[in-house]
Amino acid sequence: MTDDVAGHLVDARGLRCPLPVIRLAARAKELPAGTLVSVVSTDPAAKHDVPAWARMRGHELVATEDLGEEPAAWRLTVRLH
Amino acid sequence: MTHPTPAPARVHLDNGGRAPWHPLARQAFLQALDDGWADPRRLHAEGRRAARLLDGAREAMAAVLGARTDEVHLTPSHTASLHAGVAAVAAGRRRAGSGVVVTAVERAAVLHAAGVAAGEAGAVVVPVDRLGRADGAAMAEAVAAPGVALAALQHANGEVGTLQPVEEVHAAARAAGVPLLVDAGASLGHVAVPATWDVLAADPADWGGPAGVGVLAVRQRVRAVPTGPEDPDPWAPGGVSVPLAFAAAVALEAAEADRVAEDARRRALVDRVRTAVAAVPDVEVVGDAEGRLPHVVTFSFLYVDGEALVTELDRAGFAVGSGSACTASTLEPSHVLAAMGVLTHGNVRVALDRTTTADDVERFLAVVPGAVARVRELLGVQGL
Numbered sequence: 001m002t003d004d005v006a007g008h009l010v011d012a013r014g015l016r017c018p019l020p021v022i023r024l025a026a027r028a029k030e031l032p033a034g035t036l037v038s039v040v041s042t043d044p045a046a047k048h049d050v051p052a053w054a055r056m057r058g059h060e061l062v063a064t065e066d067l068g069e070e071p072a073a074w075r076l077t078v079r080l081h
Numbered sequence: 082m083t084h085p086t087p088a089p090a091r092v093h094l095d096n097g098g099r100a101p102w103h104p105l106a107r108q109a110f111l112q113a114l115d116d117g118w119a120d121p122r123r124l125h126a127e128g129r130r131a132a133r134l135l136d137g138a139r140e141a142m143a144a145v146l147g148a149r150t151d152e153v154h155l156t157p158s159h160t161a162s163l164h165a166g167v168a169a170v171a172a173g174r175r176r177a178g179s180g181v182v183v184t185a186v187e188r189a190a191v192l193h194a195a196g197v198a199a200g201e202a203g204a205v206v207v208p209v210d211r212l213g214r215a216d217g218a219a220m221a222e223a224v225a226a227p228g229v230a231l232a233a234l235q236h237a238n239g240e241v242g243t244l245q246p247v248e249e250v251h252a253a254a255r256a257a258g259v260p261l262l263v264d265a266g267a268s269l270g271h272v273a274v275p276a277t278w279d280v281l282a283a284d285p286a287d288w289g290g291p292a293g294v295g296v297l298a299v300r301q302r303v304r305a306v307p308t309g310p311e312d313p314d315p316w317a318p319g320g321v322s323v324p325l326a327f328a329a330a331v332a333l334e335a336a337e338a339d340r341v342a343e344d345a346r347r348r349a350l351v352d353r354v355r356t357a358v359a360a361v362p363d364v365e366v367v368g369d370a371e372g373r374l375p376h377v378v379t380f381s382f383l384y385v386d387g388e389a390l391v392t393e394l395d396r397a398g399f400a401v402g403s404g405s406a407c408t409a410s411t412l413e414p415s416h417v418l419a420a421m422g423v424l425t426h427g428n429v430r431v432a433l434d435r436t437t438t439a440d441d442v443e444r445f446l447a448v449v450p451g452a453v454a455r456v457r458e459l460l461g462v463q464g465l
Contacts, residue, residue: 018383018460020383022460022462045406045414045425047419048418050427052425053383065306
């Protein structure tokens with residue numbers, strides 16, 4: 001996996017809900033508006049909860065990718081408001 | 082001399098799909114143990130007496146459903162009704178095709194049965210909006226496609242309470258010649274169920290009757306072919322329990338008798354819950370505030386572990402349901418919340434019983450903010 005914006009990737013593999021969203025929110029808090037931040041998660045709930053969190057916080061979900069890994073993992077990217 | 086303070090009574094707010102028995106159902110059950118213990122298929126006096134109770138139960142249910150008595154079948158459970166209903170209609174419509182149209186928020190039993198009936202092609206799944214309501218126009222279009230054997234639409238969603246556009250979808254299905262199975266498992270006994278169905282499944286355990294018996298009504302005009310091995314009662318091989326069936330029917334009549342008053346009373350309590358819970362920081366109250374079941378309300382708290390919250394509330398004396406993955410043995414969260422695009426973690430589902438009082442609700446609302454705060458504190462999410 002490539003991560004060209006070092007430090008703006010939250011690796012939440014192996015964590016169960018609601019921890020992936022919490023880790024993402026904690027990182028987002030340190031970053032300025034307009035920043036892209038991604039979370040990688042193996043928790044199927046994160047696929048639904050990251051977009052819901054972004055909507056509640058006014059961030060924009062820009063991508064959801066299935067990383068095709070085993071165990072299954074997803075990478076969700078949001079643009080902070 | 083001091084007396085120990087009695088522990089406050091527990092408040093059970095998880096009454097969807099499994100409510101306490103209505104007192105009249107209990108009475109009816111005991112009566113039917115005396116009068117209806119025999120095998121209703123036998124020709125002797127005891128058998129005939131049991132058969133009369135069973136026929137009476139089906140007749141009473143048919144009257145509530147606006148159906149003929151011979152259109153009402155009893156099954157071993159609501160899940161069995163849904164499995165058999167989907168399979169039998171699909172089998173009866175094999176010449177039309179094997180397509181099955183469902184919504185994304187149908188009960189798992191419907192989705193699984195639809196998957197089996199549709200085979201490799203898979204069922205056509207119609208999406209829902211943020212409130213959990215199926216797109217009626219999309220469903221109408223899907224049922225009009227060639228090769229559709231049947232469509233399934235719940236009357237109301239039992240997890241979030243939202244009512245579905247049953248009349249609209251039935252009109253479209255009818256125009257396309259496709260039978261519509263309506264899952265009224267969360268609604269019958271709570272709201273009036275429209276007559277716009279071809280096959281209808283309902284759940285006695287949800288309306289204050291017993292578990293262990295289900296209802297499946299099939300309109301005479303629908304060709305339904307039960308798919309199991311031959312049996313005198315193909316909808317419940319071996320027959321159903323007469324006392325359970327009789328108690329289920331009496332509970333339904335009792336629920337119908339004061340349904341309108343119970344609707345108003347519980348609707349007001351749910352409104353109270355929706356308003357009070359919305360005052361907790363970072364919560365989403367989900368489902369339609371208007372077009373909904375009178376007794377169901379669901380909400381999700383951001384940054385809350387659903388399992389921890391259910392446990393915390395249980396410790397305080399309140400039983401609630403949850404659709405969060407964190408509360409289930411599986412990793413998958415509620416497919417209903419996921420389809421709606423709402424938060425799946427920190428979820429609490431409340432379904433009020435006919436016996437739930439305003440005082441029960443106020444006591445519950447008094448402990449919710451503290452319980453949420455404690456669970457959040459453990460996760461260290463202040464300021465996020």
